[in-house]
Amino acid sequence: MRVTVLGGGLMGVTTAWFLARDGHDVSVIERARGLAEGTSFANAGLVTPSSADPWNAPGTLTRLIKYLGREDSPLLVRPRALPAMAGWGLKFLWQSRAHHHARNTEANTRLAVYSLALQRALRAEFGFDYDETTKGTLQVFADPRAFEGAARDSERLKEFGLPAESLDRGGIVAREPALKDSGELAGALYFPGDESGDAYAFTQALGECCKAAGVSFRFGETVVGFDVDGGRIKGVRTNRRITTADAVVVALGTWTPGLARGIGTKLLIYPVKGYSATIDIDGWNAAPRLPVLHDTLKVATSPMGTRLRAAGTAEFAGYNTVLNPVRAQAVLRAATTLFPGLAAHAEPHRVRYWTGLRPMTPDGRPLIGRLRFDNLFVNAGHGGLGWTLACGSGRLAADIVAGKAPEIDSAPFSPDR
Numbered sequence: 007m008r009v010t011v012l013g014g015g016l017m018g019v020t021t022a023w024f025l026a027r028d029g030h031d032v033s034v035i036e037r038a039r040g041l042a043e044g045t046s047f048a049n050a051g052l053v054t055p056s057s058a059d060p061w062n063a064p065g066t067l068t069r070l071i072k073y074l075g076r077e078d079s080p081l082l083v084r085p086r087a088l089p090a091m092a093g094w095g096l097k098f099l100w101q102s103r104a105h106h107h108a109r110n111t112e113a114n115t116r117l118a119v120y121s122l123a124l125q126r127a128l129r130a131e132f133g134f135d136y137d138e139t140t141k142g143t144l145q146v147f148a149d150p151r152a153f154e155g156a157a158r159d160s161e162r163l164k165e166f167g168l169p170a171e172s173l174d175r176g177g178i179v180a181r182e183p184a185l186k187d188s189g190e191l192a193g194a195l196y197f198p199g200d201e202s203g204d205a206y207a208f209t210q211a212l213g214e215c216c217k218a219a220g221v222s223f224r225f226g227e228t229v230v231g232f233d234v235d236g237g238r239i240k241g242v243r244t245n246r247r248i249t250t251a252d253a254v255v256v257a258l259g260t261w262t263p264g265l266a267r268g269i270g271t272k273l274l275i276y277p278v279k280g281y282s283a284t285i286d287i288d289g290w291n292a293a294p295r296l297p298v299l300h301d302t303l304k305v306a307t308s309p310m311g312t313r314l315r316a317a318g319t320a321e322f323a324g325y326n327t328v329l330n331p332v333r334a335q336a337v338l339r340a341a342t343t344l345f346p347g348l349a350a351h352a353e354p355h356r357v358r359y360w361t362g363l364r365p366m367t368p369d370g371r372p373l374i375g376r377l378r379f380d381n382l383f384v385n386a387g388h389g390g391l392g393w394t395l396a397c398g399s400g401r402l403a404a405d406i407v408a409g410k411a412p413e414i415d416s417a418p419f420s421p422d423r
């Protein structure tokens with residue numbers, strides 16, 4: 007089958023890989039000059055089946071109100087973004103009800119566990135090096151009540167093969183000595199089954215495997231629409247040409263709904279802006295060894311070779327990709343609060359800031375499946391979990407395109423839901 011994949015981020019490349027491996031003739035169209043130049047460029051790096059729960063946990067509305075108007079808050083809604091996000095926003099709040107949140111978490115956790123197994127298999131087969139860590143993650147809590155709640159919730163993860171170890175301050179510092187000077191540490195959960203790594207480097211490495219398997223990449227080409235013939239997509243129109251294919255997979259992340267709208271398909275994916283700071287920590291002998299998530303600082307950090315990546319903040323501001331220095335520096339400040347030793351290494355010339363748009367659905371589950379045309383499919387809407395879910399999503403999408411039965415239930419991710 008000739009398949010055209012739109013988008014060269016994590017979802018486009020993993021989809022292309024699994025299709026090519028199954029013997030299909032695959033081409034990828036990407037508007038940037040290379041792979042992973044969109045949201046997959048500099049994310050927090052966490053591959054965490056233990057944290058596959060959507061952000062809109064019960065109590066989301068209260069948190070949104072608490073942070074209103076604070077420029078350096080981890081969660082910010084810009085008033086001018088409200089009209090465009092009204093329908094999406096109401097569904098987002100609706101899905102924060104406890105039973106919805108539990109169901110969405112379960113679906114994502116299953117996909118995340120599947121995804122990490124595929125990622126490990128690829129790493130073992132091709133010897134990928136993407137500055138990965140494979141020794142688990144620490145979820146650290148300053149608030150004792152939040153810690154107790156998370157420890158209770160973590161019991162449910164055991165059924166997915168994700169045991170957690172509860173740690174007190176001494177146990178935390180033994181696991182991660184770089185936290186010894188950190189402020190309040192009420193407790194932590196250690197998840198040995200989690201990983202982290204540089205999503206950009208992984209995408210490049212898998213892209214090379216794709217090329218070796220015959221995938222053709224067309225960079226610098228922007229998809230502008232589709233030619234439709236009855237219930238089928240006859241052609242993909244770009245700024246350069248019209249391409250025909252037996253099947254088309256839309257993996258345009260945050261930019262997926264704009265294109266789908268052109269063929270009368272409404273997809274609820276909203277851009278949620280986040281920031282990262284990548285710090286050159288070469289020479290810091292006491293640098294963190296484990297990825298860490300902190301509950302009140304709302305920051306996640308991952309060691310990446312001689313770098314430390316810190317990321318966080320969620321801003322509802324539409325498709326605005328301007329880097330706001332206040333919000334970018336708030337991420338670095340949170341990381342230095344977590345690791346006071348970092349301050350000595352975070353001189354301005356050693357820090358690179360980045361901002362990206364998380365492609366968020368209201369229920370936090372990605373959209374993977376057929377759209378309302380016989381040969382048009384989607385693999386998008388992974389929010390803040392795209393790196394954790396990438397390989398599993400690519401495998402699911404490839405199976406659905408080929409009409410094969412997926413290894414895990416794809417129904418929770420159906421775009422028709």
Ligand SMILES: Cc1cc2nc3c(=O)[nH]c(=O)nc-3n(C[C@H](O)[C@H](O)[C@H](O)COP(=O)(O)OP(=O)(O)OC[C@H]3O[C@@H](n4cnc5c(N)ncnc54)[C@H](O)[C@@H]3O)c2cc1C
Nearest residue numbers: 015016017037044045046050052229259280391392393394
């Ligand atoms: C600050 C931050 C931290 C994050 N941390 C984590 C984390 O720790 N763990 C985790 O699991 N996830 C994390 N994520 C989420 C993760 O990065 C995303 O879910 C993932 O990168 C989405 O991948 P994608 O392939 O769907 O989208 P993208 O990577 O954005 O790929 C879409 C591609 O489509 C291209 N494109 C768009 N429009 C067109 C067009 N018209 N024609 C051609 N090409 C086009 C773009 O250039 C882009 O390359 C984080 C995100 C952010 C912003």
